[in-house]
Amino acid sequence: MRDNQENGILMLEDGTSFDGKLIGRTEPISGEVVFNTGMVGYPETLTDPSYRGQILALTYPLIGNYGVPQAQMVDGLNDVFESDQVHIQGLVMTDYSFEYSHWNAQQSLDKWLQEHGVIGIYGVDTRKLTKKLRQRGSMLGKIFMTGQEQEFYDPNRDNLVEFVSVKEPLMYGNGKKTVVLIDCGGKFNIIRSLVGRGLQVKRVPWDYDFLHEDFDGVMISNGPGDPQMCEATIGIVRRLLQGNRPVFGICLGHQILSLAAGAETYKMKFGHRSQNQPCRELGTDRCYITSQNHGFAVKPNGLTSDWMPWFVNANDGSNEGIRHQSKPFMSVQFHPEAAPGPTDTSYLFDRFIDML
Numbered sequence: 538m539r540d541n542q543e544n545g546i547l548m549l550e551d552g553t554s555f556d557g558k559l560i561g562r563t564e565p566i567s568g569e570v571v572f573n574t575g576m577v578g579y580p581e582t583l584t585d586p587s588y589r590g591q592i593l594a595l596t597y598p599l600i601g602n603y604g605v606p607q608a609q610m611v612d613g614l615n616d617v618f619e620s621d622q623v624h625i626q627g628l629v630m631t632d633y634s635f636e637y638s639h640w641n642a643q644q645s646l647d648k649w650l651q652e653h654g655v656i657g658i659y660g661v662d663t664r665k666l667t668k669k670l671r672q673r674g675s676m677l678g679k680i681f682m683t684g685q686e687q688e689f690y691d692p693n694r695d696n697l698v699e700f701v702s703v704k705e706p707l708m709y710g711n712g713k714k715t716v717v718l719i720d721c722g723g724k725f726n727i728i729r730s731l732v733g734r735g736l737q738v739k740r741v742p743w744d745y746d747f748l749h750e751d752f753d754g755v756m757i758s759n760g761p762g763d764p765q766m767c768e769a770t771i772g773i774v775r776r777l778l779q780g781n782r783p784v785f786g787i788c789l790g791h792q793i794l795s796l797a798a799g800a801e802t803y804k805m806k807f808g809h810r811s812q813n814q815p816c817r818e819l820g821t822d823r824c825y826i827t828s829q830n831h832g833f834a835v836k837p838n839g840l841t842s843d844w845m846p847w848f849v850n851a852n853d854g855s856n857e858g859i860r861h862q863s864k865p866f867m868s869v870q871f872h873p874e875a876a877p878g879p880t881d882t883s884y885l886f887d888r889f890i891d892m893l
């Protein structure tokens with residue numbers, strides 16, 4: 538910890554405030570405060586578009602010690618991050634390491650945050666903060682310097698997907714089979730996982746009507762915000778479900794597929810953000826350890842009898858996946874592409890490919 542950094546304050550909507558020191562771009566911001574209990578992977582986590590609008594508190598107590606990696610372009614994508622931007626509104630840390638060391642480190646986390654215009658605050662007891670968020674639920678918050686306080690901002694009132702989705706269709710890979718990826722703010726590792734398995738991927742905007750085009754299957758990506766904001770995508774998926782081509786949804790994609798299939802979604806008290814969420818596969822005695830980042834969840838009750846719940850969270854019993862009884866449609870709330878996190882469920886990509 539260094540003391541010559543500028544002082545900052547993290548304030549929650551219930552009035553609780555935490556003093557700390559600032560790194561990154563020291564401009565005041567506001568957003569929804571959420572916590573992630575993962576122990577590694579801040580370069581991947583901070584570039585996950587699903588964190589758009591959120592102030593992210595990491596419970597692992599020392600952040601920045603391995604710096605930020607040097608990226609290279611491979612098949613049209615950088616090879617180390619989950620998008621081309623840092624998407625969080627702000628980062629909250631117990632301690633920040635000004636010394637970093639890693640064979641592939643290119644720069645410090647501080648400098649990277651500055652480059653992307655993102656504020657960080659360290660010296661905050663993130664475990665105390667997390668206990669508060671677990672008791673009261675996710676809250677709005679703001680980070681500022683004395684005298685620069687601004688209004689609270691609730692990102693869930695905006696359609697965040699519109700900001701993070703690709704603007705025009707893009708192609709990746711050159712396989713014989715083509716998967717349309719509905720990009721609601723998808724992580725690059727979803728594209729890498731498909732291209733790496735020999736598929737061509739057509740990444741399209743969240744509201745792009747591709748149904749008249751040639752394709753073999755559809756992947757619906759993860760993404761930020763409230764799934765009910767994605768009306769255009771839900772409408773396209775509803776029409777897609779009248780056909781027989783395979784559909785696979787991940788996280789927001791799971792919520793969108795479920796809404797299109799008649800289920801409801803709700804906001805969870807504090808969500809699941811970690812790399813060790815246990816998910817039981819119903820009808821089997823298997824339990825997978827999964828990587829997750831979501832604040833909304835699916836209530837499977839409204840699903841018609843053609844559908845069945847597939848996975849449930851072993852900690853809180855919430856829904857973690859659904860699948861169709863006879864057609865090749867499936868989705869999971871967790872991240873089989875991991876990045877960061879365990880790859881135990883990456884076999885689901887193979888299963889999707891077998892269906893094509």
Ligand SMILES: NC(=O)CC[C@H](N)C(=O)O
Nearest residue numbers: 759760762788789832833
């Ligand atoms: N990672 C995701 O796709 C998150 C989905 C959705 N924005 C949620 O918070 O539940």
